[in-house]
Amino acid sequence: MNLETLDEGVKDALNKVxxxxxxxxxxxxxxxxxFLPFAIGLEPAEGNEEAELRLIxxxxxxxxxxxxxxxDTEAMVADLMQVLNQQGAHFQAIAIASDVLxxxxxxxAIHVVAEHKVxxxxxxxxxxxxxxxxxxxxIFEDPxxxxxEAMWSTEQQ
Numbered sequence: 198m199n200l201e202t203l204d205e206g207v208k209d210a211l212n213k214v215x216x217x218x219x220x221x222x223x224x225x226x227x228x229x230x231x232f233l234p235f236a237i238g239l240e241p242a243e244g245n246e247e248a249e250l251r252l253i254x255x256x257x258x259x260x261x262x263x264x265x266x267x268x269d270t271e272a273m274v275a276d277l278m279q280v281l282n283q284q285g286a287h288f289q290a291i292a293i294a295s296d297v298l299x300x301x302x303x304x305x306a307i308h309v310v311a312e313h314k315v316x317x318x319x320x321x322x323x324x325x326x327x328x329x330x331x332x333x334x335x336i337f338e339d340p341x342x343x344x345x346e347a348m349w350s351t352e353q354q
Contacts, residue, residue, distance in 0.1 A: 207290075207313045210248070214239050214292035215311045215321055217250050219340065222294045222307040226325065227335050233257060234273045234295040236281060238288040248289065253280060270295055281349050289314055291349055299324060307340075312349045320345035 203211075218237045225232035236253040255276040257268040274295055281291055292311040299306050304324040312318045323340040 203313075203315075203317055207315055207317055210239050210290040210313055211311045211317060211319055213248070213250065214290045215309055215319065218292040218294040218309045218311070219307060219321065219323060221252070222296070222309070223323075223325075223335075223337060226296075226307075226327075230327065232294070232296055233268065234270050234277060234293065236277045236294070237292045238281070238284070239290040240287060241289045251288075253277065253284075255280060278349065297322075310345050312345075312347050316347045318345040318347040319343075 214237045218235075221235065221237070222232050233254070238251045238253055240249045240251060242248040255273055258272050258276075274293060277293055281288070281293075290311060290313045292309050294307060294309045297306050297308040298304070299322070302324075305326070306322050306324040308320065308322050310318065310320045320343040321340045322343055324338040326336040328334055
């Protein structure tokens with residue numbers, strides 16, 4: 198689906214969930230030094246009300262055999278997709294944010310995939326660098342758009 202040909206309402210919805218997800222992820226990084234995968238859902242406006250954004254989170258899955266194991270963020274993203282697919286008809290657009298490592302240049306990055314119920318999908322990657330010392334400034338590079346395939350919206354048709 199060509200993003201340039203999309204209706205302005207679809208573009209606005211995608212921008213809203215993308216921008217909110219990036220903002221929440223950056224805020225969590227600056228305050229906590231880390232963030233777990235989460236989703237943002239945009240509920241359609243009803244009557245004179247504005248569309249509402251909802252934060253959707255799932256708990257990390259504990260590994261009883263290895264309580265010190267790293268959190269399985271891929272499993273959390275899969276759980277988020279399951280929740281979104283169950284509640285999907287409720288949302289106009291969604292975004293899923295996760296913390297990734299860019300292998301080609303060994304940089305940490307915020308990765309956000311946004312989808313609209315019409316099937317439009319867009320991904321944003323924003324590399325970042327932690328401060329060298331506690332209380333230092335976080336460095337966030339300019340976000341870059343990537344192609345993305347719709348996974349959630351295909352379930353909503």
